[in-house]
Amino acid sequence: MAITLAHSRFSEFNLDPALAEMAEAAPGQQIIEAIVRLEDPDQIPPRFTVVSRFKRICTGRFAAADTWTIRRHPNVVSLKAARPLGIHDEGGNPADLIPAQVTPTSRRSSAPFTGRGCIVAALDFGLDFAHPNFLNPDGTTRLVGFWHQGAPYDPARPNRFGYGRIFSQQEINAALRDSDPYQALGYHPAISDTGGDGSHGTHTMDIAAGNGRAHGAEPGAAPDADLIFVHLSTPRLSAAGDLGDSVRLLEALDAVNSMARGRPWVVNLSVGRTAGSHDGTSLVEQGMHELLRLGLDRAICQSCGNYRTADLAVEGWLRDGEYRDLEWIIDPADTTANEIDAWYSGRDRFVVGIRPPQGSAFTEVKLGEVSDIVHEGALIGRIYHRKDDPKNRDNHIEAFLYPGAPPGIWTVRLSGEYVISGRFHAWIERDMARPGAQSRFDRRITSQSYTLGTIATSPLVITVGAYDANAEGRPLAPFSSCGPTRDERHSKPELLAPGVGEVAARSIPRDAVQQEGLLVARSGTSMASPHVAGAVCAMFEAAGRPVSI
Known part of the structure; x- marks a missing residue:
């Protein structure tokens, strides 16, 4: 351009x-x-x-x-x-696999309400629909809806969204009667088992609503709820991979609301990203807000993120005439694109500059302008400086470095040209294209506050952090993101739930055809949020009438 x-x-x-x-x-x-x-x-x-x-x-x-x-x-x-969304999960490893015949430490006690008549939905990646914990006693599925967004679209089985494949309950039950149910349905959860420890969606769904039928398993908080699962996807990927996006997440929520057919529902979201306004005004958060306002008996639980110590957040103040340098470190092994996002008061006027490693001059961009980032004659990025964002009336800086930009320590300079407030926040976008290639700020300038995921700041969404239920005193998990939001709401996250070494269902290995009730231990705020989602579902049953959460 x-x-x-x-x-x-x-x-x-x-x-x-x-x-x-x-x-x-x-x-x-x-x-x-x-x-x-x-x-x-x-x-x-x-x-x-x-x-x-x-x-x-x-x-x-x-x-x-x-x-x-x-x-x-x-x-x-x-x-x-559309912006990419990935899982909030510290993960597990093969050493954490729990044999089905071994009984893990109990996660929950029995409760009088189990989510009967209500729905737990998960928007996630990889569901082992044949795992015993998702089956009724007669071997039929508990799923009332299952949409694989990344599957090839079949005009013979149309859906109103125009992409992916929605499997009916009848199709799932027919597949379950086959000797290889995964081949029969045309869906295998191993497409999301990139680490060899099972798929993310199988684990989170079991924490929320598994019924404990697998030997040694514990039931979730809503073991009698019906289930809906949407395997998120994005045009950025083929049918495989653990990546969705903001557009298709809203469309998945729309699908859940339709599939529920007026019954109470709660959605668990253990996905997110880091760049964005962090004040509840993003359009995906506003979409969730509008959906929740449309009626009672509906709720969304969102994991807060695992970014507390990830060195992805910086916040501070500028006075008139001052500048602040942010050191942005890109590893030599990182060959992917990188992005940094900063926000400051619409009453102020900053100048932003960016300098490459070993560079002597800054590329400066004034408010309302955009500039190419050129290094040794090559276009390696672009920096935008937006005035008066239409959602929150703040000013917005966004810098993109393209693949091939030189690694090392980049310097982003914020200069106060006209300052009334001086408050600013900056985040580096998480690298979901290539795990292990994450750029970061110099740790000496980072903050452990303001580290919530981008879509975890909506006022009506229940944001959930993680604590370690296995440690004395049940401390906050060291990875669990912290508030407040950028607009200084200190209520986020509203709740904490167990999220360290949580044992739940493991999806079938890639080369297997029969699920034997495998379990696995995983950690992350991804594991905390479904505890709350299941509890909310049980609360809907207990209320016995339409309520808001």
């Missing part, structure tokens, strides 16, 4: 930087998935095809060439690109 074109369009439309990058790189007819916020919910801009609606928040599709036209529409308040 020519910088003059980028500058003129960016200044005129104040476009979301990620969407600007996507639209300019794509061929004109390539379809883009995005989220839009409308002023009038009944006035849809031309050329924007709505997929899911949550009052003023809509997901949809449009051609890349129409991006600027849609953003220009007077009814469009904000237009955001």
Whole structure:
């Protein structure tokens, strides 16, 4: 993209930087998935095809060439690109596998309410639908809905979203009667078993609502609930992989609400990212907010993230005329793209600069401008400095480094040109394309506060952190992210739940065809959130009437 074109369009439309990058790189007819916020919910801009609606928040599709036209529409308040979402999980390893015949330490005591008549849904990666803990005593499935977003679309089995495959309860039961149910259904959870310790979604669903039928297993908090599972995916990947995105997450929530058919439901979300506004104003959070406001007997539980000590967050203050340097470390083994995101008060005016390793000069960008990052004659990134974000009226800095940018210590300089507040926060986006290749801030400047995941700050979503139930005093797990939110709400996370060494169902190994009730221990806030989701489901049953949580 020519910088003059980028500058003129960016200044005129104040476009979301990620969407600007996507639209300019794509061929004109390539379809883009995005989220839009409308002023009038009944006035849809031309050329924007709505997929899911949550009052003023809509997901949809449009051609890349129409991006600027849609953003220009007077009814469009904000237009955001789909952003990747990955699991919140410290993981496990083969040494943590628990043989089915060995009884682990009990996780829960029996309770009078078990979620009967209600639904636990998980939006996650990899469900072993044949695990005994997800079956009724007669061997039939407890699933009332199962959508694999990454499966090839079959026009003979259409769905209103236009992608993926929704398996019916009848199809799942027919597969369960086969000697190889995974081949019969055309779905194997091993597509998400990248570490050899089982799929993430199998484990989290069991913590929330497993019935304990596997020998040695303990029931979840809602063992009699019916189940819905959505295997998240994104056009960035093939059918395999543990990566979803913000657009398809909202569409998954829409699907859960439809599949529930008016019954009480709770969704567990153990996914997230780190870059973003962290104040509840992201469009995906606003979409969740609108969905929860549409009725009673519905709830969303979200893991808070595992970023407390990940060196991905910085916060501070600037005075008028001062500057602050943020050291951004990129490992030589990191060949992926990297991203940094910073926010500050709309009453202030900063100048942002970026300097490469061993460089002597900064590329400076004033408020309302965009600039290429060039190193040794090559375009290696771009930096955007947005004025007056339409969601929260704050100013926003976003820098992208492309694959091939030199490793080492980059310096991001924030300078206070006109300062009234001076408060700023910055986050590095987690690297979900290549685990182990995470860029980070210099530890000497990082904060363990303000480390919540990007979609864990919605006011109506229950945000859950992790504690170690196996240690004396049940301390906060060392990885569990901490608040407050960027807008200084200290209520997040609202709850803590066990999240260290949690034993639950393990999906079948890749080359096996018969599930024998395997278990595995895993750690992470991913394991904490489903404890709360199951408990909320049981509360819906206990209430015996429509309630809000």
